[in-house]
Amino acid sequence: xxxxxxxxxxxxxxxxxxxxxxxxxxxxxxxxxxxxxxxxxxxxxxxxxxxxxxxxxxxxxxxxxxxxxxxxxxxxxxxxxxxxxxxxxxxxxxxxxxxxxxxxxxxxxxxxxxxxxxxxxxxxxxxxxxxxxxxxxxxxxxxxxxxxxxx
Amino acid sequence: xxxxxxxxxxxxxxxxxxxxxxxxxxxxxxxxxxxxxxxxxxxxxxxxxxxxxxxxxxxxxxxxxxxxxxxxxxxxxxxxxxxxxxxxxxxxxxxxxxxxxxxxxxxxxxxxxxxxxxxxxxxxxxxxxxxxxxxxxxxxxxxxxxxxxxx
DNA sequence: GACTGTATGTCAGGATGCTGACGTGGAGCA
DNA sequence: TGCTCCACGTCAGCATCCTGACATACAGTC
Numbered sequence: 001x002x003x004x005x006x007x008x009x010x011x012x013x014x015x016x017x018x019x020x021x022x023x024x025x026x027x028x029x030x031x032x033x034x035x036x037x038x039x040x041x042x043x044x045x046x047x048x049x050x051x052x053x054x055x056x057x058x059x060x061x062x063x064x065x066x067x068x069x070x071x072x073x074x075x076x077x078x079x080x081x082x083x084x085x086x087x088x089x090x091x092x093x094x095x096x097x098x099x100x101x102x103x104x105x106x107x108x109x110x111x112x113x114x115x116x117x118x119x120x121x122x123x124x125x126x127x128x129x130x131x132x133x134x135x136x137x138x139x140x141x142x143x144x145x146x147x148x149x150x151x
Numbered sequence: 152x153x154x155x156x157x158x159x160x161x162x163x164x165x166x167x168x169x170x171x172x173x174x175x176x177x178x179x180x181x182x183x184x185x186x187x188x189x190x191x192x193x194x195x196x197x198x199x200x201x202x203x204x205x206x207x208x209x210x211x212x213x214x215x216x217x218x219x220x221x222x223x224x225x226x227x228x229x230x231x232x233x234x235x236x237x238x239x240x241x242x243x244x245x246x247x248x249x250x251x252x253x254x255x256x257x258x259x260x261x262x263x264x265x266x267x268x269x270x271x272x273x274x275x276x277x278x279x280x281x282x283x284x285x286x287x288x289x290x291x292x293x294x295x296x297x298x299x300x301x302x
Numbered sequence: 303g304a305c306t307g308t309a310t311g312t313c314a315g316g317a318t319g320c321t322g323a324c325g326t327g328g329a330g331c332a
Numbered sequence: 333t334g335c336t337c338c339a340c341g342t343c344a345g346c347a348t349c350c351t352g353a354c355a356t357a358c359a360g361t362c
Contacts, residue, residue, distance in 0.1 A: 020171035048284030110156035142274030
């Protein structure tokens with residue numbers, strides 16, 4: 001069987017990367033006034049929706065290693081945006097929760113990010129939203145099929 | 152006007168990020184036997200299609216800074232995959248070109264990457280391919296609208 | 303009770319990519 | 333000619349995230 005090479009013009013992979021880079025850039029710019037990186041925002045968002053989860057669990061949600069998450073959490077901790085108990089209530093996991101300040105900042109950040117998303121989707125016919133999400137999900141499912149390491 | 156917050160379950164941004172991470176991971180794994188990173192492959196692919204372009208131009212094509220591209224090119228240069236003149240033929244740009252070895256490796260890499268793309272698209276109805284690309288392109292266009300810095 | 307497996311937090315080191323700044327070469331214009 | 337503006341290559345410093353390794357705590361089995 002003859003194997004085809006990549007055609008740059010029609011590569012879906014390139015299109016995904018472009019979208020990802022553009023989105024990340026737009027989010028960084030939007031979050032800069034709040035002194036938050038995209039990773040930090042993602043962290044707060046997850047923490048807002050699933051209070052009390054461990055750093056490792058958080059890391060998996062945000063697609064970074066738990067080592068990176070420790071550094072990330074420390075920064076948010078120093079700013080008083082979240083709290084962690086000094087000693088683990090059970091096992092080794094230290095459940096993190098947003099402080100009042102953290103929840104307030106998350107609220108601002110979430111609105112800013114939602115605005116970016118709306119701007120991105122403005123160029124898209126409204127009906128295409130669900131199908132785009134479905135198509136992307138199908139791609140992810142096909143890729144992670146053989147199982148994800150350390151997740 | 153009441154501004155909405157992000158809903159994690161329905162966020163297109165998250166879907167794009169997931170797809171991007173999954174794709175990058177799959178490509179890294181596929182390219183590892185060839186001792187190429189995703190960035191290096193992207194660099195070779197561009198160079199194969201546009202021989203003689205400068206490092207700065209290459210950097211823009213691959214979404215990295217020209218500083219990073221210099222490091223990247225040096226690695227490929229040391230492996231004899233491409234050539235650059237010692238002195239600029241005009242202006243300051245040093246046009247890069249693939250060597251025979253570079254072209255051969257690119258050929259292998261391109262097939263491997265195409266295979267990953269096919270695997271990704273296997274879970275997608277065939278007709279959805281073009282519309283997915285179109286939708287992503289529309290998103291990118293809407294985001295980069297105010298102009299891209301240093302590009 | 304002892305052992306194994308899994309999950310978490312943590313430390314050390316390195317790879318990668320970025321921002322900022324500088325010098326140089328060419329194009330455009332008065 | 334002299335000046336300005338821009339693009340390219342390059343150096344230095346820094347941030348981020350990674351891999352690898354280790355100790356600890358719980359659940360399961362025997």
